[in-house]
Amino acid sequence: MKLLIADDDPQLVRALRITLAAHGYEIVAAADGAAAITAAAQSRPDIILLDLGMPRLDGIQVIQAVRGWTNAPIIVISGRTGSADKVAALDAGADDFVTKPFQVDELLARLRALSRRAGARSSESSVHFGDVVVDLAAKAVTRGGSRVHLTPTEWRMLEHLSRNPGALVTRQDLLKEIWGSEQVSDSGYLRLYMSQLRKKLEAHPSAPVHLLTESGMGYRLVV
Known part of the structure; x- marks a missing residue:
């Protein structure tokens, strides 16, 4: 490389x-x-x-x-x-x-x-972390083999993080990806959806190890 x-x-x-x-x-x-x-x-x-x-x-x-x-x-x-x-x-x-x-x-x-x-980005169609599998092609999420229901907004947030595993994704990028404009005001929506994702996908939502917050900047998915 x-x-x-x-x-x-x-x-x-x-x-x-x-x-x-x-x-x-x-x-x-x-x-x-x-x-x-x-x-x-x-x-x-x-x-x-x-x-x-x-x-x-x-x-x-x-x-x-x-x-x-x-x-x-x-x-x-x-x-x-x-x-x-x-x-x-x-x-x-x-x-x-x-x-x-x-x-x-x-x-x-x-x-x-x-x-x-x-x-x-170039070849993988799914992302694995913990006991969670994010199938990007099928737009489906399973945890421990069982299907996890996500709202459309939760899915878009998780999908964007999953397509950039390990990388810092800024709040502006997520706002643009989810709502179509980087000018949208956060007003806590991203924190709310991230909290919901952690409840559904993290073993200990209050102490996440995969869906991490980078203070003042954005979020990171650790696989």
Whole structure:
């Protein structure tokens, strides 16, 4: 699998190149935003690791540029910890956000999750978590072998999460997917439907392990 690492910190790029190559990844590197766009166009990476604070073009501009022609998952790696920066990156088209400093094991787990997501988008017709099976083709859900009844809105929410397993799905994405407009005000509807899904699909709804909330940003389905 080919990774593009776009970061202006040479020591971090060197460390990631060594570590990720040891795990079987092919690495392409870029030291600024303009070079990142060129490298993405030429090498067609499977996943992009991207810093926000780069010279020439910042990370948000890079995301907006490459999203015009590729759906490759993008993980933002940044020292910026504010929720506004995270939301801006996710709204621009990033798939996940890792804050510096980070553990390599965490990054590897995120990479595996996004790899599964890309595979699920292209080939998988069902998603499994716990004792739940989400059949995307048949639009059906079973738990422990028994059919689970979902309302149309609950299904659309679960379906969108299931088509992006392991990835952070923003509230804006869900609102657009369910109600057709990212301008719709949340007003607690997403929390309500997520609560209902947890009651139907989690072993312990008050302590979910699969249908997770990312505070201030959105939701994640852990399979």
